Amino acid sequence: xxxxxxxxxxxxxxxxxxxxxxxxxxDIASKCDITKAAIYYHFKNKQELYRYILQKNFMNLAxxxxxxxxxxxxxxxxxxxYVITFAQEIQxxxxxxxxxxxxxxNGGKDMPPDALKEMLRxxxxxxxxxxxxxxxxxxxxxxxxxxxxxxIGSLSFLFTTxxxxxxxxxxxxxxxxxxxxxxxxxxxxxxxxxxLNSLEE
Amino acid sequence: xxxxxxxxxxxxxxxxxxxxxxxxxxDIASKCDITKAAIYYHFKNKQELYRYILQKNFMNLAxxxxxxxxxxxxxxxxxxxYVITFAQEIQxxxxxxxxxxxxxxNGGKDMPPDALKEMLRxxxxxxxxxxxxxxxxxxxxxxxxxxxxxxIGSLSFLFTTxxxxxxxxxxxxxxxxxxxxxxxxxxxxxxxxxxLNSLEE
Amino acid sequence: xxxxxxxxxxxxxxxxxxxxxxxxxxDIASKCDITKAAIYYHFKNKQELYRYILQKNFMNLAxxxxxxxxxxxxxxxxxxxYVITFAQEIQxxxxxxxxxxxxxxNGGKDMPPDALKEMLRxxxxxxxxxxxxxxxxxxxxxxxxxxxxxxIGSLSFLFTTxxxxxxxxxxxxxxxxxxxxxxxxxxxxxxxxxxLNSLEE
Amino acid sequence: xxxxxxxxxxxxxxxxxxxxxxxxxxDIASKCDITKAAIYYHFKNKQELYRYILQKNFMNLAxxxxxxxxxxxxxxxxxxxYVITFAQEIQxxxxxxxxxxxxxxNGGKDMPPDALKEMLRxxxxxxxxxxxxxxxxxxxxxxxxxxxxxxIGSLSFLFTTxxxxxxxxxxxxxxxxxxxxxxxxxxxxxxxxxxLNSLEE
DNA sequence: GATGAATGAGGGTTCATTCAT
DNA sequence: CATGAATGAACCCTCATTCAT
Numbered sequence: 001x002x003x004x005x006x007x008x009x010x011x012x013x014x015x016x017x018x019x020x021x022x023x024x025x026x027d028i029a030s031k032c033d034i035t036k037a038a039i040y041y042h043f044k045n046k047q048e049l050y051r052y053i054l055q056k057n058f059m060n061l062a063x064x065x066x067x068x069x070x071x072x073x074x075x076x077x078x079x080x081x082y083v084i085t086f087a088q089e090i091q092x093x094x095x096x097x098x099x100x101x102x103x104x105x106n107g108g109k110d111m112p113p114d115a116l117k118e119m120l121r122x123x124x125x126x127x128x129x130x131x132x133x134x135x136x137x138x139x140x141x142x143x144x145x146x147x148x149x150x151x152i153g154s155l156s157f158l159f160t161t162x163x164x165x166x167x168x169x170x171x172x173x174x175x176x177x178x179x180x181x182x183x184x185x186x187x188x189x190x191x192x193x194x195x196l197n198s199l200e201e
Numbered sequence: 202x203x204x205x206x207x208x209x210x211x212x213x214x215x216x217x218x219x220x221x222x223x224x225x226x227x228d229i230a231s232k233c234d235i236t237k238a239a240i241y242y243h244f245k246n247k248q249e250l251y252r253y254i255l256q257k258n259f260m261n262l263a264x265x266x267x268x269x270x271x272x273x274x275x276x277x278x279x280x281x282x283y284v285i286t287f288a289q290e291i292q293x294x295x296x297x298x299x300x301x302x303x304x305x306x307n308g309g310k311d312m313p314p315d316a317l318k319e320m321l322r323x324x325x326x327x328x329x330x331x332x333x334x335x336x337x338x339x340x341x342x343x344x345x346x347x348x349x350x351x352x353i354g355s356l357s358f359l360f361t362t363x364x365x366x367x368x369x370x371x372x373x374x375x376x377x378x379x380x381x382x383x384x385x386x387x388x389x390x391x392x393x394x395x396x397l398n399s400l401e402e
Numbered sequence: 403x404x405x406x407x408x409x410x411x412x413x414x415x416x417x418x419x420x421x422x423x424x425x426x427x428x429d430i431a432s433k434c435d436i437t438k439a440a441i442y443y444h445f446k447n448k449q450e451l452y453r454y455i456l457q458k459n460f461m462n463l464a465x466x467x468x469x470x471x472x473x474x475x476x477x478x479x480x481x482x483x484y485v486i487t488f489a490q491e492i493q494x495x496x497x498x499x500x501x502x503x504x505x506x507x508n509g510g511k512d513m514p515p516d517a518l519k520e521m522l523r524x525x526x527x528x529x530x531x532x533x534x535x536x537x538x539x540x541x542x543x544x545x546x547x548x549x550x551x552x553x554i555g556s557l558s559f560l561f562t563t564x565x566x567x568x569x570x571x572x573x574x575x576x577x578x579x580x581x582x583x584x585x586x587x588x589x590x591x592x593x594x595x596x597x598l599n600s601l602e603e
Numbered sequence: 604x605x606x607x608x609x610x611x612x613x614x615x616x617x618x619x620x621x622x623x624x625x626x627x628x629x630d631i632a633s634k635c636d637i638t639k640a641a642i643y644y645h646f647k648n649k650q651e652l653y654r655y656i657l658q659k660n661f662m663n664l665a666x667x668x669x670x671x672x673x674x675x676x677x678x679x680x681x682x683x684x685y686v687i688t689f690a691q692e693i694q695x696x697x698x699x700x701x702x703x704x705x706x707x708x709n710g711g712k713d714m715p716p717d718a719l720k721e722m723l724r725x726x727x728x729x730x731x732x733x734x735x736x737x738x739x740x741x742x743x744x745x746x747x748x749x750x751x752x753x754x755i756g757s758l759s760f761l762f763t764t765x766x767x768x769x770x771x772x773x774x775x776x777x778x779x780x781x782x783x784x785x786x787x788x789x790x791x792x793x794x795x796x797x798x799l800n801s802l803e804e
Numbered sequence: 805g806a807t808g809a810a811t812g813a814g815g816g817t818t819c820a821t822t823c824a825t
Numbered sequence: 826c827a828t829g830a831a832t833g834a835a836c837c838c839t840c841a842t843t844c845a846t
Contacts, residue, residue, distance in 0.1 A: 003805090017308065021222040024840060035807050036841085042805095046841065098306040104358060105302040107218065108365030120369065142395065146388055149362065150395070153354030157305060161350065164309030168321065187347055194343065194351070198399035204830085225815060236832055241817065243830090405826090419710065423624040426819060437828055438820085444826095448820065500708040506760060507704040509620065510767030522771065544797065548790055551764065552797070555756030559707060563752065566711030570723065589749050596745065596753070600801035606809085627836060638811055643838065645809090 004042045006032050012053045016095030019102055020050055020110075051112040054103070057096045058118035061089045065122050075133045079199065080192050082126055083151055087188035090159045097156040123148050130199075139199045147195070154191050159184055205243045207233050213254045217296030220303055221251055221311075252313040255304075258297045259319035262290045266323050276334045280400070281393050283327055284352055288389035291360045298357040324349055331400075340400045348396070355392050360385055406444045408434050414455045418497030421504055422452055422512075453514040456505075459498045460520035463491045467524050477535045481601070482594050484528055485553055489590035492561045499558040525550055532601075541601045549597070556593050561586055607645045609635050615656045619698030622705055623653055623713075654715040657706075660699045661721035664692045668725050678736045682802065683795050685729055686754055690791035693762045700759040726751050733802075742802045750798070757794050762787055 010031045014023040025046060029036045043049040068085040072078045090097045103111050126144050133139030162184060211232045215224040226247060230237045244250040269286040273279045291298045304312050327345050334340030363385060412433045416425040427448060431438045445451040470487040474480045492499045505513050528546050535541030564586060613634045617626040628649060632639045646652040671688040675681045693700045706714050729747050736742030765787060 016306075019220060019222060019303075019307070021220060025842085026840075037808080037843085038806055040842070098308075101302045101306040102220075104361045104365075105217075105220070105299040105306070107299075107361065108368070111365070116365075116369070142391070143383065143388075145366065146359070146391055146395075149359040149388075150351065150355040150392060153356070153358035154351040155354070157354035157357070158347070158350040160305045160308065164305075164312070164317075165346070167309070168317070182344065187344075187350075190343070190347055191351060194347075194399045198395045226817085227815075237816085238818085238833075239831055242832095247816065418708075421622060421624060421705075421709070423622060427821085428819075439822085439829080440827055442821070500710075503704045503708040504622075506763045506767075507619075507622070507701040507708070509701075509763065510770070513767070518767075518771070544793070545785065545790075547768065548761070548793055548797075551761040551790075552753065552757040552794060555758070555760035556753040557756070559756035559759070560749070560752040562707045562710065566707075566714070566719075567748070569711070570719070584746065589746075589752075592745070592749055593753060596749075596801045600797045628838085629836075639836095639838080640812075640840090641810055644811095649837070 003032070003034065003038070007034075007039055007042055007049070008053060008056075011049055012057070012095050012099075015050060015053060016098035020046075051115070054099060054112055054115040055118070057093055057099060058115045060093065061086070061096060062118040062121040062125075064089055065125055069125055069129065075129060075136060075138055076196060076200075078129045079133070079196055082129060083155070083192035083195065084188065086122075086151060087155050087159075087185070087192075090155055091184055091188075097159040100152070101156050101160060126151070133199065138201065140201055142199065147199070150195060151191075154195075155188060158187055158191065204233070204235065204239065208235075208240055208243055208250070209254060209257075212250055213258070213296050213300075216251060216254060217299035221247075252316070255300060255313055255316040256319070258294055258300060259316045261294065262287070262297060263319040263322040263326075265290055266326055270326055270330065276330060276337060276339055277397060277401075279330045280334070280397055283330060284356070284393035284396065285389065287323075287352060288356050288360075288386065288393075291356055292385055292389075298360040301353070302357050302361060327352070334400065339402065341402055343400065348400070351396060352392075355396075356389060359388055359392065405434070405436065405440070409436075409441055409444055409451070410455060410458075413451055414459070414497050414501075417452060417455060418500035422448075453517070456501060456514055456517040457520070459495055459501060460517045462495065463488070463498060464520040464523040464527075466491055467527055471527055471531065477531060477538060477540055478598060478602075480531045481535070481598055484531060485557070485594035485597065486590065488524075488553060489557050489561075489587070489594075492557055493586055493590075499561040502554070503558050503562060528553070535601065540603065542603055544601065549601070552597060553593075556597075557590060560589055560593065606635070606637065606641065610637075610642055610645060610652070611656060611659075614652055615660070615698050615702075618653060618656060619701035623649075654718070657702060657715055657718040658721070660696055660702060661718045663696065664689070664699060665721040665724040665728075667692055668728055672728055672732065678732060678739060678741055679799060679803075681732045682736070682799055685732060686758070686795035686798065687791065689725075689754060690758050690762075690788070690795075693758055694787055694791075700762040703755070704759050704763060729754070736802065741804065743804055745802065750802070753798060754794075757798075758791060761790055761794065 007028060011023070011028050014027055014031070018027075025036050025039055029039055032039075039049070043052070065082060065085045068081045069078045072081045103115075108116070123144070126148055130139055130142065130144045130147060134141060208229060212224070212229050215228055215232070219228075226237050226240055230240055233240075240250070244253070266283060266286045269282040270279045273282045304316075309317070324345070327349050331340060331343065331345045331348060335342060409430060413425070413430050416429055416433070420429075427438050427441055431441055434441075441451070445454070467484060467487045470483040471480045474483045505517075510518070525546070528550055532541055532544065532546045532549060536543060610631060614626070614631045617630055617634070621630075628639050628642055632642055635642075642652070646655070668685060668688045671684040672681050675684045706718075711719070726747070729751055733742060733745065733747045733750060737744060
């Protein structure tokens with residue numbers, strides 16, 4: 001991998017786990033075994049690096065969702081595909097949920113416009129699915145925005161709370177009765193079915 | 202209001218909107234029209250101030266939920282009360298959703314133990330409600346953890362995205378067809394009904 | 403004991419063990435279980451408190467040396483009395499050696515004039531002893547200043563290095579062969595004899 | 604000279620004359636005509652800078668003493684070489700006596716272990732000299748530790764009190780009878796002879 | 805392409821001191 | 826006599842950024 005990509009990967013991980021302000025260019029540089037100045041050779045400044053990462057992540061997300069939804073015919077399956085693909089992207093990119101949550105906690109005020117557009121693209125996909133479901137009288141009426149919040153919110157919290165839930169369990173358990181720690185995929189699937197359930201007439 | 206409380210209020214607002222690291226003691230002080238040193242007279246350091254705020258918020262939340270749930274008899278109403286009270290607290294405190302999202306994005310690694318305990322308290326409330334619903338054969342089986350993630354996630358995103366959704370709407374609309382901007386309360390109520398729907402046999 | 407004396411005692415101990423700059427009014431106050439402001443009631447400021455302590459210590463020292471020397475007739479005994487009393491004061495007051503060493507390391511530039519005068523008083527005592535010894539042809543010729551430096555320097559280092567010498571010994575020893583840790587008094591006596599030896603014709 | 608060395612020199616002088624706590628990074632920086640941050644580029648923090656200086660000084664001292672003592676054959680000359688070289692180092696480095704006195708006044712509690720080891724090295728040199736003198740029946744029996752305290756103490760006080768002695772003399776003298784201000788080297792030589800005298804059978 | 809050196813601004817924290825009560 | 830509250834200055838340290846090489 002070339003250096004620019006290494007910087008991007010390391011920076012993405014740090015921005016997600018520590019947040020924008022708590023991640024220093026020094027942190028990124030030392031994790032990459034290069035100097036700070038080398039980062040400035042590849043990126044104009046910290047902001048630009050961050051925006052680049054945000055945009056890349058959300059573009060991927062939007063694209064993959066569109067493709068996955070496009071591959072399905074029935075509206076129920078489109079809905080499931082929407083949720084599951086969202087979950088898969090969260091899982092694969094590993095950092096998108098944290099990045100998203102931080103931006104939303106910020107009120108979106110620092111969200112780069114390009115990244116915002118990508119989020120709106122996914123929202124349009126969902127809107128179309130629900131509208132189509134309504135027209136076919138398969139889905140109840142619900143504002144797409146509310147459903148979007150439920151999908152994104154549920155999956156983001158489900159993903160980002162994994163570590164702390166594990167830690168809490170370890171501390172409270174007395175060793176023996178180790179509960180099955182359900183995988184993120186399994187739980188995400190349940191969420192998709194639950195939401196579909198709530199939608200169906 | 203005394204100065205200590207003023208500091209707490211200002212700090213809470215800044216921590217929520219800017220995040221812990223991006224909020225400086227100077228910011229807090231100047232918004233309170235006092236000096237930095239005055240803050241250090243009232244609080245040992247920035248961490249302590251932050252923890253104090255977190256703990257206070259989550260304690261309030263847990264207490265009010267317990268009371269509201271306790272006031273209901275039927276299990277469905279308990280569930281609704283749980284979700285609605287959660288939403289009301291988010292609305293009233295104004296900052297709890299942002300604080301929570303940031304902590305979760307951090308993987309909970311900086312969450313003060315006391316605040317964590319309060320979150321577990323609310324989780325226990327929900328667990329009891331679902332268990333009771335299962336026993337009465339009113340509710341389907343679902344892991345309480347998953348339901349908790351759906352409730353917290355949906356409401357948190359619904360609340361924190363208000364500003365940016367408004368902004369997006371204003372920019373995209375051509376003025377005339379101004380959609381009804383549904384209030385947070387209304388939307389939260391719909392979420393509670395949707396989730397209850399998905400639970401009921 | 404009244405509060406003023408308590409402040410003096412605590413401050414003396416801290417100034418000696420930590421140094422002037424590293425001792426804060428807060429440190430003194432909390433060790434006395436009073437507030438900072440209470441200290442300012444009794445003393446104009448930190449400097450004044452420090453000077454008061456320095457002056458008191460050096461005055462005691464000079465007085466006691468004068469008395470002890472005056473109690474002896476023979477010049478050899480006067481010399482021994484001088485050294486031993488110096489050592490006793492170091493031992494009794496516990497902090498005079500550290501205070502003195504810090505002042506000297508500072509080049510004496512912050513030494514309050516009164517305290518300096520007291521040191522000169524002791525020096526005059528020694529000068530008289532040596533002069534008298536010279537006249538009686540009992541002592542070799544040596545500049546009193548040099549002898550003064552030898553006395554003060556030897557005793558101050560002997561006293562202040564006690565802790566670290568003990569620590570070094572403990573760390574190096576393998577437990578069994580515990581060397582006799584000579585007491586400060588014993589060692590000080592040997593120093594006095596050694597110096598007298600070197601003086602005598 | 605490069606900047607790192609300039610920082611070291613300036614810092615050494617300030618640490619010696621003002622003490623660790625009373626020397627600010629800003630003081631050092633402005634005396635070097637650089638910014639604070641430049642110091643942090645070269646040294647991790649204030650402590651590290653200080654330790655570096657201490658260690659360097661004491662290492663030089665120990666090395667030069669060992670060499671000088673090794674160059675002599677007769678045990679009396681070894682002893683003289685020990686004292687004189689100590690004095691020369693105090694004179695050449697200019698700051699070692701103050702640094703040492705401050706550390707001892709602190710009870711050695713902040714002394715970096717490496718610097719302490721160097722001091723022990725010089726002590727071992729002296730111990731060997733005295734032991735050898737005892738075996739040859741040239742020296743009286745005296746604990747090396749006591750002799751070490753006398754050497755270090757006498758020389759340190761002799762050196763650090765130069766300025767204040769001069770000041771006192773100027774203020775007290777009425778102009779005419781200006782005493783010869785003996786040089787540090789001359790006085791140190793007298794001290795070495797005096798101590799040798801006291802040692803010899 | 806990449807680095808070493810440096811900077812200016814700012815951040816958290818401490819501290820001597822003051823003053824109304 | 827003593828305190829609680831507050832201040833302004835200073836202090837240590839970090840950080841994004843720049844630039845000559």
